[in-house]
Amino acid sequence: MNLNLAVISGDGIGPEVVREARKVLDRIAEKYGHEIHYTDLLMGGASIDVHGVPLTDETIEIAKSSDAVLMGSIGGNAATSPWYKLPADRRPEAGLLKLRKSLGLFANLRPAILYKELQDACPLRKDISDKGFDLMIMRELTGGLYFGARETKEVDGVMTAIDTLTYNENEIRRIARRAFDIAGKRRKKVCSVDKANVLDSSRLWRKVVEEVAKEYPDVELTHMLVDNCAMQLVKDPAQFDVILTENMFGDILSDEASMVTGSIGMLASASLNDSKFGLYEPSGGSAPDIAGQNIANPIATILSAAMMLRYSFDLDKEADAIEQAVSQVLAEGYRTGDIMSEGCKKVGTTEMGDLIAERV
Amino acid sequence: MNLNLAVISGDGIGPEVVREARKVLDRIAEKYGHEIHYTDLLMGGASIDVHGVPLTDETIEIAKSSDAVLMGSIGGNAATSPWYKLPADRRPEAGLLKLRKSLGLFANLRPAILYKELQDACPLRKDISDKGFDLMIMRELTGGLYFGARETKEVDGVMTAIDTLTYNENEIRRIARRAFDIAGKRRKKVCSVDKANVLDSSRLWRKVVEEVAKEYPDVELTHMLVDNCAMQLVKDPAQFDVILTENMFGDILSDEASMVTGSIGMLASASLNDSKFGLYEPSGGSAPDIAGQNIANPIATILSAAMMLRYSFDLDKEADAIEQAVSQVLAEGYRTGDIMSEGCKKVGTTEMGDLIAERV
Numbered sequence: 001m002n003l004n005l006a007v008i009s010g011d012g013i014g015p016e017v018v019r020e021a022r023k024v025l026d027r028i029a030e031k032y033g034h035e036i037h038y039t040d041l042l043m044g045g046a047s048i049d050v051h052g053v054p055l056t057d058e059t060i061e062i063a064k065s066s067d068a069v070l071m072g073s074i075g076g077n078a079a080t081s082p083w084y085k086l087p088a089d090r091r092p093e094a095g096l097l098k099l100r101k102s103l104g105l106f107a108n109l110r111p112a113i114l115y116k117e118l119q120d121a122c123p124l125r126k127d128i129s130d131k132g133f134d135l136m137i138m139r140e141l142t143g144g145l146y147f148g149a150r151e152t153k154e155v156d157g158v159m160t161a162i163d164t165l166t167y168n169e170n171e172i173r174r175i176a177r178r179a180f181d182i183a184g185k186r187r188k189k190v191c192s193v194d195k196a197n198v199l200d201s202s203r204l205w206r207k208v209v210e211e212v213a214k215e216y217p218d219v220e221l222t223h224m225l226v227d228n229c230a231m232q233l234v235k236d237p238a239q240f241d242v243i244l245t246e247n248m249f250g251d252i253l254s255d256e257a258s259m260v261t262g263s264i265g266m267l268a269s270a271s272l273n274d275s276k277f278g279l280y281e282p283s284g285g286s287a288p289d290i291a292g293q294n295i296a297n298p299i300a301t302i303l304s305a306a307m308m309l310r311y312s313f314d315l316d317k318e319a320d321a322i323e324q325a326v327s328q329v330l331a332e333g334y335r336t337g338d339i340m341s342e343g344c345k346k347v348g349t350t351e352m353g354d355l356i357a358e359r360v
Numbered sequence: 361m362n363l364n365l366a367v368i369s370g371d372g373i374g375p376e377v378v379r380e381a382r383k384v385l386d387r388i389a390e391k392y393g394h395e396i397h398y399t400d401l402l403m404g405g406a407s408i409d410v411h412g413v414p415l416t417d418e419t420i421e422i423a424k425s426s427d428a429v430l431m432g433s434i435g436g437n438a439a440t441s442p443w444y445k446l447p448a449d450r451r452p453e454a455g456l457l458k459l460r461k462s463l464g465l466f467a468n469l470r471p472a473i474l475y476k477e478l479q480d481a482c483p484l485r486k487d488i489s490d491k492g493f494d495l496m497i498m499r500e501l502t503g504g505l506y507f508g509a510r511e512t513k514e515v516d517g518v519m520t521a522i523d524t525l526t527y528n529e530n531e532i533r534r535i536a537r538r539a540f541d542i543a544g545k546r547r548k549k550v551c552s553v554d555k556a557n558v559l560d561s562s563r564l565w566r567k568v569v570e571e572v573a574k575e576y577p578d579v580e581l582t583h584m585l586v587d588n589c590a591m592q593l594v595k596d597p598a599q600f601d602v603i604l605t606e607n608m609f610g611d612i613l614s615d616e617a618s619m620v621t622g623s624i625g626m627l628a629s630a631s632l633n634d635s636k637f638g639l640y641e642p643s644g645g646s647a648p649d650i651a652g653q654n655i656a657n658p659i660a661t662i663l664s665a666a667m668m669l670r671y672s673f674d675l676d677k678e679a680d681a682i683e684q685a686v687s688q689v690l691a692e693g694y695r696t697g698d699i700m701s702e703g704c705k706k707v708g709t710t711e712m713g714d715l716i717a718e719r720v
């Protein structure tokens with residue numbers, strides 16, 4: 001198969017972790033007889049440094065004409081980096097938001113998995129973490145407060161800022177269907193999270209999700225208020241299979257869930273559009289404080305590459321091979337610093353990439 | 361002193377826990393020579409049952425003319441209660457939102473404290489909970505998405521729902537000042553939480569909070585994005601003193617923080633207006649499943665009564681007496697079922713109220 005990939009290494013640890021993911025992909029290509037073509041693109045701070053803006057139209061076009069985008073991470077230290085002296089719509093993160101919207105990436109999949117081997121890193125009490133968990137947050141990514149009209153203006157001499165949270169039934173329906181599709185291949189449970197006791201958008205959300213549920217009689221649907229969900233993720237994450245929610249709630253809950261695993265350096269993510277196209281990136285940030293030291297954990301990015309093979313190319317066997325190689329290095333006791341524990345073998349970013357590539 | 365209190369017992373366990381708080385207040389009145397006058401008011405489901413609406417104008421007027429409101433809890437089981445067959449603006453919770461707005465209760469104080477005696481209930485790993493924590497979430501309560509314009513309508517034949525998030529500089533300034541005032545009496549740290557990389561309202565929020573910070577040179581201000589805060593509350597809650605945030609973020613984060621303590625049944629809250637007036641209620645919900653069984657924990661409501669004495673009446677000595685009585689019963693090993701652990705003495709709602717009242 002020919003895979004035409006756009007690669008956005010980005011800022012901070014981005015280039016280091018993407019390099020390891022490519023190493024693993026190259027090994028897969030060799031072993032399974034695929035042909036991968038990479039096109040490097042600039043986004044975020046790296047693009048600001050060269051073009052003055054975090055994302056150029058040309059970059060969007062090239063990304064669009066690729067089969068999938070592999071990304072590292074975007075942004076720097078907001079307190080010290082000159083990028084954050086720019087107006088908000090020209091900072092690194094604005095590039096990412098624009099790319100999501102331009103590519104129609106409405107479905108953001110964020111798995112939060114407690115790996116048995118890494119249970120010690122889980123911040124929860126042992127009797128809770130003993131149960132293990134493997135949940136998937138399905139976050140709507142191109143609607144809601146992130147993309148509604150906004151304005152800051154004087155009203156009767158008083159500075160006033162307005163953001164708008166809008167959803168229509170089509171936007172809700174397509175993300176709900178994705179969530180039910182995925183739940184159907186997992187443990188067949190969707191928990192839809194909203195604030196229907198306050199928001200009109202949440203009441204519409206709940207109504208449309210209930211309609212969609214009728215198309216999936218074998219998947220169980222429950223509803224939960226967002227404040228309660230923030231509690232349940234701490235109390236008993238094992239209760240969840242797929243959590244379906246809107247953009248802002250998904251931002252908050254997926255970060256909370258990733259921290260509850262205790263090993264963000266392990267968590268992949270996918271952002272998909274209507275077809276097979278997707279952008280794949282680690283859940284964690286650009287971690288500028290540890291950039292360039294060969295200590296970042298590349299596994300989240302490597303697992304994101306596996307998600308790419310699975311969701312954009314239907315290469316399930318190849319994706320499995322990567323995931324099994326990751327399990328194997330963990331079982332053999334290799335760890336980067338962020339997930340290190342007693343009795344394990346500490347390795348750097350490149351060594352971890354090598355170890356996984358060798359086991360593919 | 362004469363204390364003229366409005367009492368909203370409300371639904372579920374509300375009446376049971378309020379009864380115990382009154383018991384403790386009566387003991388305080390007797391011991392310190394105060395005169396407390398109670399006026400019982402209906403709100404939420406209890407008001408729907410009698411008046412068909414969750415809050416009448418008359419109730420608002422009586423609440424307004426009182427010195428402070430002591431509340432139990434509002435609402436029932438959304439899946440089974442007939443209250444939830446009503447349109448959204450006539451359900452129990454709508455009464456609470458209307459009361460907050462009518463009384464101008466813009467400052468919601470939600471302490472999240474890990475009690476040493478209850479450390480076993482904390483869902484966090486022991487090395488994290490060993491550090492203990494005592495943080496205060498200051499949530500803006502009468503602005504933002506909760507009270508912005510909202511509408512559901514067809515746009516080009518597609519059902520579309522819109523909610524609006526609005527803040528003006530005055531609304532932000534007054535809640536920020538409250539947060540800095542309170543931090544000044546605590547550990548002198550304010551962490552302001554927003555989503556300034558996306559929202560206009562958050563950028564205005566950050567700007568105004570920074571202006572206010574200049575009035576308080578002895579209090580340290582930091583900023584944190586809401587998704588990061590949801591992570592930090594799980595990873596290291598001890599880092600926080602006062603968390604200052606807008607309405608919806610505060611709803612989510614305060615519930616997360618309360619669950620992180622592991623003992624919601626212990627957590628009080630206060631909602632204050634510009635003057636000394638306030639509404640005081642436990643952080644937890646109405647728990648209809650355990651209502652009427654004399655097993656609910658009344659301590660959150662009793663501690664809310666202590667907050668009332670402190671914030672609305674400046675009766676610090678009396679508030680201290682209640683808080684010390686609570687510490688004492690815990691130290692003596694008395695527990696309601698929700699916070700029960702091995703070797704402790706299990707008591708019911710009324711017994712717990714008696715024990716605390718006796719020790720006041």
Ligand SMILES: CC(C)[C@H](C(=O)O)[C@@H](O)C(=O)O
Pocket residue numbers: 093096097251557558587
């Ligand atoms: C960088 C930021 C705009 C982004 C978001 O809020 O969506 C990030 O937090 C994420 O979750 O991918």
Ligand SMILES: CC(C)[C@H](C(=O)O)[C@@H](O)C(=O)O
Pocket residue numbers: 197198227453456457611
């Ligand atoms: C009942 C509901 C409207 C309310 C809120 O969201 O404010 C509750 O969750 C709270 O936090 O007091």
